[in-house]
Amino acid sequence: MTATPPHQHDVVIMGGGLAGLTLALQLKRRFADIDVVVLERRAHPVPHAAHKVGESSVEIGAHYFDTVLGLRPHMHGAQLRKFGFRFFFSEGRRDIDQVTEVGASRYLSVPSYQIDRGIFENYLGEEAARNGVRFVDSAMVRSLELAEDAHQPHRIEWSQEGKTHTVHARWLVDACGRAGMLKRKLGLAQANAHDCNAVWFRIGDRITIDDWSDDPAWRARCEPRARWLSTNHLVGAGYWVWLIPLASGSHSVGIVADPRLHPLDTMDTFDKAMQWFQTWQPRLYDELDGKRHLLQDFAFFRNFSYGCKQVFSGKRWALTGEAGLFLDPFYSPGSDFIAVGNTYITDLIAHDRAGHALEARAQLYDQIYHSFYESTLALYTDQYPLFGDPEVLPVKVIWDYTYYWGVLSQIFFQQRLTDMAVLGSLREELQDCQRLNFAVQDFLRAWSGVSRRRNRPVMLDQAALPWFAELNRSLNDRLDDEAFKARMRASAERLRALAMEILERARHDNPTLAAGELGTLLAEKPARLRSDAPSEAMLFEPG
Structure with missing residues (x-):
């Protein structure tokens, strides 16, 4: 793609992560002839394990990946099937077999997955290219101009390896995550009432929670040695800890906490987090203490939850994934909202291709999407104090x-x-x-x-x-x-x-x-x- 003359495409997606690449694939499955360009700022391939947080999926997101997008062979062959959610009321305890455990003893019917984001996004980039998507990595979007009327295209300027390129697009979708270029440009940022922080890291080894007790009765409660495949929650008043296994052999560990009960500055480095575990989840501290040398990354987000005034527009732009809104990782709804948002975007593009008016439908989809958001946000807002209640x-x-x-x-x-x-x-x-x-x-x-x-x-x-x-x-x-x-x-x-x-x-x-x-x-x-x-x-x- 060269600077002159400007290339015009049906859809330009800013961001080639989970939201952007799955949207590109969904569009190509719906319209074989659609011209889609994905501009991703990171170079590919991305690293395994320590790439991005958000590894656990639930039923809507899992169905979107394996059925709607037809990725079941990859999900079954390259990722881990999740053994549901599991909760242990283990605050201050090492005797995990003597606390209340909540979870299923066997797999239920509908699958979900633990996803190594590096493995998955590398695969999605390759799959998008195989399906005719123009996937450009190491591409930095520099500026954008939205169309003034229905007959004009949007204009996007981006650079790669020191060269500047300009493209035009009938549809522009922001999937660039929390950077939120369209959100900033249009003043769409919106706070919500859910104030929580998160820290997380990856360890280059398995955390096999099944081995935390030798009690035969406790081990026999579940399918043999399957607990580690759950998204395990170690819970206490005002916080929860996640343990998520990754197909690359690493384990994702995170703390999500209400700052009124567990301030971020008590856990915002790996050493502080370990001290925090020693007090609040000592059995996990024991597990990790001898694996400090296997630390792969460490990061944190302050006040991670936010809304967005509008995500779909009849003026042929949209936001998807974290470029729009984000709730809370407790029930892993991130991929669900990608699935819902991308489905609405795909349908709006279908109506546009058919020559139908868009404004009323886009407004209705935006209302429904925000209704899902409000319903789900209620699961978390001011609920963290009860997380330690067995x-x-x-x-x-x-x-x-x-x-x-x-x-x-x-x-x-x-x-x-x-x-x-x-x-x-x-x-x-x-x-x-x-x-x-x-x-x-x-x-x-x-x-x-x-x-x-x-x-x-x-x-x-x-x-x-x-x-x-x-x-x-x-x-x-x-x-x-x-x-x-x-x-x-x-x-x-x-x-x-x-x-x-x-x-x-x-x-x-x-x-x-x-x-x-x-x-x-x-x-x-x-x-x-x-x-x-x-x-x-x-x-x-x-x-």
């Missing part, structure tokens, strides 16, 4: 999964994200689910304020809840419009039934606990148990 957090995890698998995942897996007619017919149910989620999150916080926080030496096995395992499996169903509507209405009923059980469980031990907004919503619309709704207890047996 009675309330397991209930929260069940609720959060039920909302995720029963509502958001169903919409994505059933390919209804862009079906405005069907989603419009479910508007009341979806709004009810969102309001109920907000109320439950508030109630969980209040419950934890009076909880006895009993830390029992048991495993709360999610796979032992038949309705829960079936909810996961149901993502694999293929439904017509009427069956999908019925599924979503059943999900709304299930959430109301679960909310009622949560309320009853909490008030059994704490009779004076106020029901708050949750009680009001349940009184207005009590659960009407359908024939396909669970009739058995939905929560783990109380201690």
